[in-house]
Amino acid sequence: MSTTTExxxxxxxxxxxxxxxxxxxxxxxxxxxLHDSKSVLADQLEAxxxxxxxxxxxxxxxxxxxxxxxxxxxxxxxxxxxxxxFATPRRRFILADTPGHVQYTRNMVTGASTAExxxxxxxxxxxxVEQTRRHAAIAALLRVPHVVLAVNKMDLVGYEEGVFxxxxxxxxxxxxxxxxxxxxxxxxxxxxxxxxVEPSANMDWYGGPTVLEHxxxxxxxxxxxxxxxxxxxxxxxxxxxxxxxxxxxxxxxIAAGTFRVGEEVTVLPSGRxxxxxxxDLLGEPVDIAWTPQSVTVLLEDDIDISRGDLIVPxxxxxxxxxxxxxxxxxxxxxxxxxxxxxxxxxxxxxVKAIVKEIPSRLTLDDLSQHPEPGRLVANDIGIxxxxxxxxxxxDSYADSRRTGSFLLIxxxxxxxxxxxxxxxxFATAAKAPAGAGATADDDGWDF
Amino acid sequence: xxxxxxxxxxxTDSPFALSHLDALESEAVHIFREVAGEFERPVILFSGGKDxxxxxxxxxxxxxxxxxxxxxxxxxxxxxxxxxxxxxxxxVAQHGLRLHVASVQDYIDRGVLKERPDxxxxxxxxxxxxxxxxxxxxxxxxxxxRRDEEKxxxxxxxxxxxxxxxxxxxxxxxxxxxxxxNGRHAPGxxxxxxxxxxxxxxxxxxxxxxxxxxxxxxxFAHEREVFxxxxxxxxxxxxxxxxxxxxxxxxxxxxxxxxxxxxxGAVDSDATTLDAVIAEIAASRLTExxxxxxxxKLSEAAMEDRKREGYF
Numbered sequence: 001m002s003t004t005t006e007x008x009x010x011x012x013x014x015x016x017x018x019x020x021x022x023x024x025x026x027x028x029x030x031x032x033x034l035h036d037s038k039s040v041l042a043d044q045l046e047a048x049x050x051x052x053x054x055x056x057x058x059x060x061x062x063x064x065x066x067x068x069x070x071x072x073x074x075x076x077x078x079x080x081x082x083x084x085x086f087a088t089p090r091r092r093f094i095l096a097d098t099p100g101h102v103q104y105t106r107n108m109v110t111g112a113s114t115a116e117x118x119x120x121x122x123x124x125x126x127x128x129v130e131q132t133r134r135h136a137a138i139a140a141l142l143r144v145p146h147v148v149l150a151v152n153k154m155d156l157v158g159y160e161e162g163v164f165x166x167x168x169x170x171x172x173x174x175x176x177x178x179x180x181x182x183x184x185x186x187x188x189x190x191x192x193x194x195x196x197v198e199p200s201a202n203m204d205w206y207g208g209p210t211v212l213e214h215x216x217x218x219x220x221x222x223x224x225x226x227x228x229x230x231x232x233x234x235x236x237x238x239x240x241x242x243x244x245x246x247x248x249x250x251x252x253x254i255a256a257g258t259f260r261v262g263e264e265v266t267v268l269p270s271g272r273x274x275x276x277x278x279x280d281l282l283g284e285p286v287d288i289a290w291t292p293q294s295v296t297v298l299l300e301d302d303i304d305i306s307r308g309d310l311i312v313p314x315x316x317x318x319x320x321x322x323x324x325x326x327x328x329x330x331x332x333x334x335x336x337x338x339x340x341x342x343x344x345x346x347x348x349x350x351v352k353a354i355v356k357e358i359p360s361r362l363t364l365d366d367l368s369q370h371p372e373p374g375r376l377v378a379n380d381i382g383i384x385x386x387x388x389x390x391x392x393x394x395d396s397y398a399d400s401r402r403t404g405s406f407l408l409i410x411x412x413x414x415x416x417x418x419x420x421x422x423x424x425x426f427a428t429a430a431k432a433p434a435g436a437g438a439t440a441d442d443d444g445w446d447f
Numbered sequence: 448x449x450x451x452x453x454x455x456x457x458x459t460d461s462p463f464a465l466s467h468l469d470a471l472e473s474e475a476v477h478i479f480r481e482v483a484g485e486f487e488r489p490v491i492l493f494s495g496g497k498d499x500x501x502x503x504x505x506x507x508x509x510x511x512x513x514x515x516x517x518x519x520x521x522x523x524x525x526x527x528x529x530x531x532x533x534x535x536x537x538x539v540a541q542h543g544l545r546l547h548v549a550s551v552q553d554y555i556d557r558g559v560l561k562e563r564p565d566x567x568x569x570x571x572x573x574x575x576x577x578x579x580x581x582x583x584x585x586x587x588x589x590x591x592x593r594r595d596e597e598k599x600x601x602x603x604x605x606x607x608x609x610x611x612x613x614x615x616x617x618x619x620x621x622x623x624x625x626x627x628x629n630g631r632h633a634p635g636x637x638x639x640x641x642x643x644x645x646x647x648x649x650x651x652x653x654x655x656x657x658x659x660x661x662x663x664x665x666x667f668a669h670e671r672e673v674f675x676x677x678x679x680x681x682x683x684x685x686x687x688x689x690x691x692x693x694x695x696x697x698x699x700x701x702x703x704x705x706x707x708x709x710x711x712g713a714v715d716s717d718a719t720t721l722d723a724v725i726a727e728i729a730a731s732r733l734t735e736x737x738x739x740x741x742x743x744k745l746s747e748a749a750m751e752d753r754k755r756e757g758y759f
Binding site (some may be wrong): 011012013041043044081082083084085087091092094106107109110113114220234235237238239240241243244247251252253258280282283290292293294307331343345347348401402405406407409413414415416419 | 483645
């Protein structure tokens with residue numbers, strides 16, 4: 001009996017997201033993954049069957065499993081990100097099921113921000129379309145480490161290898177150009193169940209994994225030792241009890257890399273240095289800790305550290321800056337404008353900031369730059385330059401999704417305005433090689 | 448294909464890989480500490496049920512060796528399992544915590560709330576809860592809600608902003624990006640915080656087993672006098688059961704959830720140990736709520752409607 005418990009807890013966790021247009025069969029794929037991995041329980045299926053019948057549908061509509069809101073069921077569309085949980089003996093999964101419609105770009109960004117993998121669906125009959133390119137661009141922008149291209153509805157193209165190969169090749173070339181590090185293309189039929197959980201008998205020519213096999217075996221965590229170690233201080237733990245009169249610990253979740261007892265560290269933005277005298281992993285002392293562990297670090301010297309500070313190895317400290325250039329996705333209904341005063345939340349630090357410039361807006365359809373748009377509206381992706389009231393130790397998003405990301409917040413009502421990614425991305429890179437290309441880019445804009 | 452298999456071995460053998468329970472624990476602790484760092488008056492909803500017990504355990508670990516910097520709030524329906532109230536009071540005393548109790552019975556006695564014809568008090572908790580939040584000026588309220596419980600809960604944010612009436616508007620939720628939780632709120636508003644959002648029922652039980660957390664006895668199989676209503680085994684009690692045509696029988700049962708006695712059903716079970724409970728849940732073909740909660744069966748959007756009004 002106890003072996004059952006141990007086996008079940010030894011599994012790793014993979015967070016992934018799905019993206020696809022309304023008619024690409026995304027809900028069917030999600031429904032099939034849940035259903036065929038036996039993650040849909042009898043009462044849930046019964047509820048779906050009941051609801052489908054009362055709507056006059058003959059077969060159970062598996063989309064009803066994920067559309068949890070009244071308005072979603074009424075309209076038959078997914079409005080908001082839904083999180084689904086399922087497990088196989090090899091791994092636990094958290095699935096961010098995100099809406100595919102272009103007006104919900106912000107939801108796709110939300111789902112992709114924590115995902116280690118994105119499944120992008122295309123209809124085998126249509127191949128790579130505009131929407132596919134948008135999904136690939138968002139995966140690249142958010143630096144999702146693994147991208148799966150699921151070429152769906154293979155049953156409707158006679159399970160032809162040539163159709164799949166052409167789409168896979170076109171997509172991989174496009175994604176690689178955007179900087180996506182790894183693409184796995186899988187020919188499937190979500191409706192018939194080909195290559196989703198079970199290997200397909202209809203596509204002998206395909207030797208790769210099914211969607212579920214790939215999800216089970218893809219690396220869930222990345223080369224952590226290569227990352228710059230970063231610990232944002234969340235909270236200072238000071239018991240001030242008879243038992244612990246002098247305990248002063250800096251609590252936080254390690255954002256990247258590893259920390260060891262004895263290591264020389266620098267605290268930013270003050271620049272003071274000390275040495276790690278102890279690491280507590282939720283009450284237990286350890287010699288080494290790594291991302292994403294939540295720890296409490298003790299230092300040799302009694303220096304002034306508070307929430308919002310960043311502890312880093314002295315030999316690998318990032319520069320601090322008050323001028324941030326980043327790609328942002330605007331997620332609020334009210335626009336973001338040049339001159340606007342905002343709050344910037346980076347790790348555990350929130351500072352005042354002002355939007356100095358919006359040099360360009362990206363058109364996801366063709367990845368072209370729209371110069372000086374003046375403002376960004378909901379679902380826009382653009383470059384912004386922000387000046388902060390205090391220095392920030394900001395990494396490039398390319399180096400660390402956790403310490404290179406930030407939020408812009410409306411100080412008046414607390415609304416989250418934009419999701420920011422510091423440093424270069426394909427969105428900024430496009431204008432760099434052109435040099436004088438800013439003017440060339442102006443051509444053909446529907447201003 | 449071969450390369451995929453090779454990377455798996457690398458992944459599994461990596462000394463830096465966290466098990467899914469370690470990853471979930473670390474995430475929940477991060478959430479507790481964010482709230483401690485950003486809010487003035489947080490409170491943990493504590494019912495003596497397994498999810499709130501796990502929350503308390505995580506909070507103890509998050510701030511060790513210091514005390515938990517929050518107080519507790521129990522919304523008492525008046526229809527409690529005695530074993531659970533005993534557990535609640537013992538736990539509060541053991542950790543030197545401060546417990547606030549908002550009592551549904553008080554509201555009924557004062558004539559502010561009316562008993563429902565079906566005797567169910569679960570939906571009546573909303574008013575005492577929201578008034579307690581206003582009265583104590585709590586600005587962050589930890590709940591043990593999990594997204595796997597129900598499809599409206601699957602849409603809930605980890606940090607869920609509520610207005611001065613505690614209302615949830617699913618169409619106006621803040622996008623939640625990376626691990627950057629936005630807890631800003633106006634005076635009178637508060638944030639509901641769900642550290643167990645990404646946990647499943649099985650995760651909760653595995654964590655309880657791993658950490659050796661004590662639970663109220665009703666979670667384990669025991670003989671009990673019950674009667675059948677709406678296809679569920681309910682415990683007989685002062686709250687209005689059984690009716691004349693509902694014969695009382697003695698059965699070997701256990702509870703998967705702990706709530707108001709009037710609408711929380713027991714399941715037939717011979718699982719007397721944690722391992723047996725885990726094996727039973729892993730094999731179950733019913734969800735936790737589907738098996739045990741009468742109030743969620745009222746309509747397709749029962750949970751969404753209650754949440755909109757301020758339910759947790």
